Amino acid sequence: MKTTYLYILLFVFFSASSVADDRFKDVQIEVKHVNENVYVLYGAGGNIGVLVGDDGTLMIDDQFEPLAPKIEKALLTVTDNKKQKINYIVNTHYHGDHSGSNNYFAKSASILAHENVRKRMSVNSKDIGLPVITYAQGVKLHLNQERIHVKHLAAGHTDGDSVVFFEKANVWHLGDLFFESRFPYIDVKSGGSVEGYIQNLDSLVTQINDDAQIIPGHGKLTDKNGFKSFVEMIKATKAIVQTKKQAGMSKQQLVDAGLGEQWKAWDWSFITEKRWIETLYDNI
Numbered sequence: 465m466k467t468t469y470l471y472i473l474l475f476v477f478f479s480a481s482s483v484a485d486d487r488f489k490d491v492q493i494e495v496k497h498v499n500e501n502v503y504v505l506y507g508a509g510g511n512i513g514v515l516v517g518d519d520g521t522l523m524i525d526d527q528f529e530p531l532a533p534k535i536e537k538a539l540l541t542v543t544d545n546k547k548q549k550i551n552y553i554v555n556t557h558y559h560g561d562h563s564g565s566n567n568y569f570a571k572s573a574s575i576l577a578h579e580n581v582r583k584r585m586s587v588n589s590k591d592i593g594l595p596v597i598t599y600a601q602g603v604k605l606h607l608n609q610e611r612i613h614v615k616h617l618a619a620g621h622t623d624g625d626s627v628v629f630f631e632k633a634n635v636w637h638l639g640d641l642f643f644e645s646r647f648p649y650i651d652v653k654s655g656g657s658v659e660g661y662i663q664n665l666d667s668l669v670t671q672i673n674d675d676a677q678i679i680p681g682h683g684k685l686t687d688k689n690g691f692k693s694f695v696e697m698i699k700a701t702k703a704i705v706q707t708k709k710q711a712g713m714s715k716q717q718l719v720d721a722g723l724g725e726q727w728k729a730w731d732w733s734f735i736t737e738k739r740w741i742e743t744l745y746d747n748i
Contacts, residue, residue, distance in 0.1 A: 487530075488508060488528060488530040488531055491507050491508045491531060491534070492507070492534075493505055493506070493507045493531065493534045493535055493537075493538040494506040494507070494538075495538050495539075495541055495542060496685060497542075498513075498633065498635050498677050498679065498685060499630075499633040499634065499635055499677055500610070500630070500632055500633035500635075501515060501516050501517050501608055501610070501633070502514065502515055502610075502630050502633040502635045503516065503542050504679045504685055505535060505538060505539075507527050507531050507534070507535065508527060508528060508531060508561075509527040509528050509531075509560075509561030509562065509564070510525045510527060510556070510559075510561050510562035510639070510640065510681050510682060511525070511637075511679050511680060511681060511682065511683075512524060512525050512526060512527060512535065513525070513628065513630075513635070513637040513679050514539065514542070515607060515608055515610055515612065515630060516539070516542055516543045516608070517607070517608025517609070517610075518608065519551075519607045519608045520548070520551030520552070520607060520608070521539065521543065521548060521549070521550050521551055521552075522550075522551065522552040522553075522554070522605065522607055522608075522612065523539075523550050523552070523553045523554075523569070523573070524553075524554050524556065524628050524637045524639075524679075525553075525554070525555060525556055525562040525563065525637075525639070525681075526553055526555075526562070526563065526564065526565035526566060526568075526569055527561060527562070527564060527565055528560065528561060528564040528565065529564045529565050529567055529568055531564075531565065532565040532568035532569065533568075535565065536550075536568075536569075549571075549572035549573070550569045550572055550573040551572065551573055551574070552573055552574050552575075552576065552605065552607070553566065553569055553573045553574070553575045553576065554575075554576045554577065554614055554626065554628055555575065555576070555577040555581050555595060555626075556577075556625060556626050556627070556628070556637065556638075556639025556640065556681065557577075557578075557581060557621060557622045557624050557625050557626070557639055557640060558577070558580075558581045558584040558585050558622065558624055558654070559622070559640070559651070562639065562640070562681070563577075563581075563585065563593070566585075566592075566593030566594070567592050567593035568593075570592065570593045574596055574597060575593070575594070575595045575596055575597070576595055576596075576597040576598070576599070576603065576614065577595035577597075577598060577624065577626065578598065578599060578600075578616045578624040578625070578626050579598040579599065579600060579624075580622070580623045580624035580655065581595055581598070581624040582594055582595045582598050583624075584622075584624065584654065599614070599616065600616065601615075601616055602614050602615040602616050602626070609632065610630055610631065610632045610633065611630075611631040611632065612628060612629070612630055612631070613628070613629040613631060614626050614627075614628050615627050615628075615629070617641065617664040617667065617668075618660060618664075619655055619656065619657045619660030619661075620641050620650075620656055620657070620660045620661040620663075620664040621639065621640040621641055621648070621649070621650060621651060621656050621661065621681075622640075622651050622654040622655050622656045623654060623655025623656065624654075624655070625639055625640070625641055625656075625664070626639065627639060627641060627668065629671075633677075634673070634675055634676045634677065635676065635677050635678075635679065636668075636672055636676055636677075636678045636679065637678075637679040638668065638678060638679065638680055638681060638691075639681045640681035640682070641661070641664055641665065641668070641681070642678065642680040642681055642683075642691060642694060643680060643681060643682045643683060643694070643735070644680040644682065644683025644684055644686055644690060644694065645683055645684075645690075645693075645694070645729070645730065646682065646683060646730050646731075646732040646735065647697075647701075647730050647731065647732065647735040647736075647737070647739070647740035648661070648694075648698070648735065648740075649734065649735050650743055650747070652743075652746075652747055657747065658702065658743070658744060658747045658748055659748075661698070662695075662698060662699065662702070665694075665695045665698065666695070668691070669688075669691070669692060669695060672688050672691065673688070674688055676688055678690065678691050697727065697730060700726075700727075701723050701727055701740065701741075701744065702744055702748060704723055704724070705718060705723075705741060705744040705745055705748065706744075706748050708721070709745055709748070715741070715742060715745045715746070718741055718745060719738050719741050719742065722737060722741075723737060723740075723741065
């Protein structure tokens, strides 16, 4: 799975083009049942959460536009109605690896997102694929005997982050407030912040119960223990950087020293240990 995340580096701030089609041609969409009528789809880019049933289909994020037909086909394997279209999409934030297929699915779906998502997407869009329903704090949807809580958490990964909670299924989709087993990307230029990110994680730890299953923005389906490991990593590595910065160590010296063997495994193709150290150093 980790190799697919290299696409984020290449496309996260750019719309997919015909050149990108070739890059995605070998990507396969994997469907995994989570609980009740909730599924997770893996491909390239952010993980997709899906609720299916007679009332229609709700999708959380939708990856890159060249993958849209593959995503649509994969969804047919988990719905009894082969003609059923996507009815609703929630964008957890505006990055292209989570919202790139909006244009494709807008033909049938109403798109929901925080109001800052629409503002940021509007810069490079002509009303195609933009969220048509926006909110400030959150919204609830009632669909397929499920109550879906969409909650905005400010100034974390970006300034438009939302998380989604499927109450009956006890499943959370945390978008890019959770990178499972890897260093996160905090988009400071788009309103994200290290302190805000940590505050949001602490808030989520108190809200998520011990039996919940959690869909991360990137990585594998996990549980609260997996999420708490991520939170502990961020706090521990922040403390390392903060202590050494206060002791007078330069950013380059800290990069050269590294975070220690304990955190090596969290390094990945997009947010390497070096880049994570630089993010922390520059923003604490």
